[in-house]
Amino acid sequence: xxxxxxxxxxxxxxxxxxxxxxxxRMEIRQWxxxxxxxxxxxxxxxxxxxxxxxxxxxxxxxxxxxxxRLRHHDNPRSHSKDFTIRSSHVLGNVQIASFDETNGDCQVxxxxxxxxxYRDQQQLYAGTCQYHLRLIDGRYHIQRKRVDLINxxxxxxxxxxxx
Amino acid sequence: xxxxxxxIEKLVEPARVHRKVYTDEEIFDLEMERVWGRTWxxxxxxxxxxxxxxxxxxxxxxxxxxxxxxxxxDNISVFYNRCTHKGAKLVGDGKGCAKAFRCPYxxxxxxxxxxxxxxxxxxxxxxxxxxxxxPEYNLRPAAQVNIYHGFVFVNLDANAEGxxxxxxxxxxxxxxxxxxxxxxxxxxxGGVLRYRHDCNWKSFVENxxxxxxxxxxxxxxxxxxxxxxxxxPEGSEVPETVHILGPFxxxxxxxxxxxxxxxxxxxxxxGNKVSIHxxxxxxxxxxxxxxxxxxxxxxxxxxxxxxxxxxYYPSLTIKGAIQAIRVVRPISVNCTDIETYTFRLKGxxxxxxxxxxxxxxxxxxxxxxxxxxxxxxxxxxQAGLHSHGHDWVSMERQKDHDQPQEDGSIEATGxxxxxxRNQYKYWLQLMTNTEAVKIKA
Ligand code: FES
Ligand SMILES: [Fe+2]
Numbered sequence: 001x002x003x004x005x006x007x008x009x010x011x012x013x014x015x016x017x018x019x020x021x022x023x024x025r026m027e028i029r030q031w032x033x034x035x036x037x038x039x040x041x042x043x044x045x046x047x048x049x050x051x052x053x054x055x056x057x058x059x060x061x062x063x064x065x066x067x068x069r070l071r072h073h074d075n076p077r078s079h080s081k082d083f084t085i086r087s088s089h090v091l092g093n094v095q096i097a098s099f100d101e102t103n104g105d106c107q108v109x110x111x112x113x114x115x116x117x118y119r120d121q122q123q124l125y126a127g128t129c130q131y132h133l134r135l136i137d138g139r140y141h142i143q144r145k146r147v148d149l150i151n152x153x154x155x156x157x158x159x160x161x162x163x
Numbered sequence: 164x165x166x167x168x169x170x171i172e173k174l175v176e177p178a179r180v181h182r183k184v185y186t187d188e189e190i191f192d193l194e195m196e197r198v199w200g201r202t203w204x205x206x207x208x209x210x211x212x213x214x215x216x217x218x219x220x221x222x223x224x225x226x227x228x229x230x231x232x233x234x235x236x237d238n239i240s241v242f243y244n245r246c247t248h249k250g251a252k253l254v255g256d257g258k259g260c261a262k263a264f265r266c267p268y269x270x271x272x273x274x275x276x277x278x279x280x281x282x283x284x285x286x287x288x289x290x291x292x293x294x295x296x297x298p299e300y301n302l303r304p305a306a307q308v309n310i311y312h313g314f315v316f317v318n319l320d321a322n323a324e325g326x327x328x329x330x331x332x333x334x335x336x337x338x339x340x341x342x343x344x345x346x347x348x349x350x351x352x353g354g355v356l357r358y359r360h361d362c363n364w365k366s367f368v369e370n371x372x373x374x375x376x377x378x379x380x381x382x383x384x385x386x387x388x389x390x391x392x393x394x395x396p397e398g399s400e401v402p403e404t405v406h407i408l409g410p411f412x413x414x415x416x417x418x419x420x421x422x423x424x425x426x427x428x429x430x431x432x433x434g435n436k437v438s439i440h441x442x443x444x445x446x447x448x449x450x451x452x453x454x455x456x457x458x459x460x461x462x463x464x465x466x467x468x469x470x471x472x473x474x475y476y477p478s479l480t481i482k483g484a485i486q487a488i489r490v491v492r493p494i495s496v497n498c499t500d501i502e503t504y505t506f507r508l509k510g511x512x513x514x515x516x517x518x519x520x521x522x523x524x525x526x527x528x529x530x531x532x533x534x535x536x537x538x539x540x541x542x543x544x545q546a547g548l549h550s551h552g553h554d555w556v557s558m559e560r561q562k563d564h565d566q567p568q569e570d571g572s573i574e575a576t577g578x579x580x581x582x583x584r585n586q587y588k589y590w591l592q593l594m595t596n597t598e599a600v601k602i603k604a
Binding site for chain 1: 352353354355356357358359360361380382383384386387388390391402404405408500503505513516517520523524525528529530532534535536538539540543
């Protein structure tokens with residue numbers, strides 16, 4: 001007998017909409033709290049990158065760095081963050097890639113487009129996201145969010161916040 | 164306007180420069196010819212092309228170049244990336260391994276030594292009236308190529324002085340980075356970050372020896388880091404992130420002590436005796452490997468040299484103490500790509516590579532909280548210098564306190580703006596040299 005039931009796609013989609021909605025509203029505190037204590041956010045710099053430790057990445061934040069980044073953002077003297085950051089995510093092709101019936105963990109993937117606006121300039125970020133979601137006390141938490149930009153290896157200007 | 168030598172001379176005074184050196188497109192074009200076309204430019208590291216046929220492209224201003232490991236003799240050559248027929252760019256941007264280079268237009272094919280091998284169709288060649296064995300049809304090599312501990316440099320001017328003479332004692336920073344490998348060898352590892360900077364290339368280069376900016380520019384990153392560290396529950400382990408970000412928040416006195424040494428031709432380093440890299444926690448396995456290789460005394464001596472940035476004017480900046488380099492690739496007067504590469508110290512544990520990768524991600528990534536505040540100020544300089552309100556950029560601090568040394572270098576206290584003045588002294592010398600560049604050796 002399996003202990004956990006495979007979740008419906010709708011439940012997963014709701015979680016992803018909630019997560020990216022927090023980013024779009026710049027509610028970074030609540031967003032960080034979605035991660036497990038050992039969770040991380042990873043944006044590789046090459047397609048199919050296997051390793052965040054022995055290879056450079058654009059982002060690879062553990063909880064420590066997320067907290068430092070949040071404090072930096074909120075600091076009145078962070079001049080690169082003087083203007084409001086606005087973003088808008090659209091998600092599609094949400095799929096449950098795998099489900100672990102022993103603990104309720106899910107591997108989820110989706111495509112995304114994120115328009116980010118900062119000081120008169122609009123950037124389009126697009127690609128795929130992969131989530132490792134963990135079920136803790138009946139609620140999903142993020143063990144890893146991996147964001148593969150389709151132009152990951154292009155030269156980028158400053159990427160103002162999490163995508 | 165078109166700049167005469169006298170016009171250019173008016174742009175640079177001993178301790179201030181005219182804003183046009185950062186904003187004028189015509190000056191940028193002249194720089195690509197007279198500065199970048201005549202100095203030793205970093206192409207790449209030999210470890211990026213380990214096997215015969217391995218190549219990578221790179222740019223020197225508008226010039227697309229091709230660095231390739233020869234199949235015949237294992238040497239590294241650098242060519243202009245241009246087909247000698249009708250001029251198509253021979254290799255698309257990037258890296259790879261080639262048996263030979265075949266032009267996509269009419270299939271002229273060159274070997275990895277640059278020699279023209281084939282010009283189809285062969286059937287009518289004899290009566291076609293052209294002689295493909297004329298050496299003019301081989302790929303044109305860069306006038307000079309020289310390799311120092313695997314660092315491949317090119318000079319597009321055959322008349323330019325040699326590499327050792329050009330860099331002089333600034334090469335000791337590369338020596339120290341190499342010595343930090345227990346086997347005395349470096350290898351590029353861990354990929355590359357490319358960070359687009361909407362600013363003039365000189366703003367970036369100057370900032371690397373600008374010791375007086377971290378307390379202002381990085382105050383927010385420092386406070387974020389220190390605040391987080393303070394709020395950690397008592398007894399918790401300090402994250403590596405804090406060890407790396409923390410020293411950016413050192414005091415004015417600390418950065419004053421990070422004194423400068425400058426050399427002829429615009430080269431310089433800061434952190435002569437002490438730097439923000441001096442106090443990282445030691446990695447025990449690494450220290451063991453070093454002491455086994457070099458002995459205790461020598462190891463101590465190698466580690467005591469923890470310089471901040473060394474500028475190999477104009478294209479390369481290195482941090483020997485953490486084995487990371489940043490390469491400057493100017494695109495236009497207000498756009499510059501900065502490429503960050505990291506090195507594996509051969510014979511050292513993986514942790515050392517992981518630390519330099521962490522450093523580069525924290526400081527030099529497009530997502531960095533440190534790099535973004537740097538870029539913000541460069542971009543504000545680029546915008547501010549369009550102001551008609553004021554024409555001059557000041558570089559006067561500590562100008563009367565240079566300390567010339569017997570070996571020809573000049574030292575100055577950390578708050579000195581000597582490195583900038585030293586760069587512009589050389590810049591002016593190059594920019595007022597109207598002699599034609601000699602592109603053939
Ligand atoms: S342009 Fe290259 S073969 Fe014709
Ligand atoms: Fe800085």
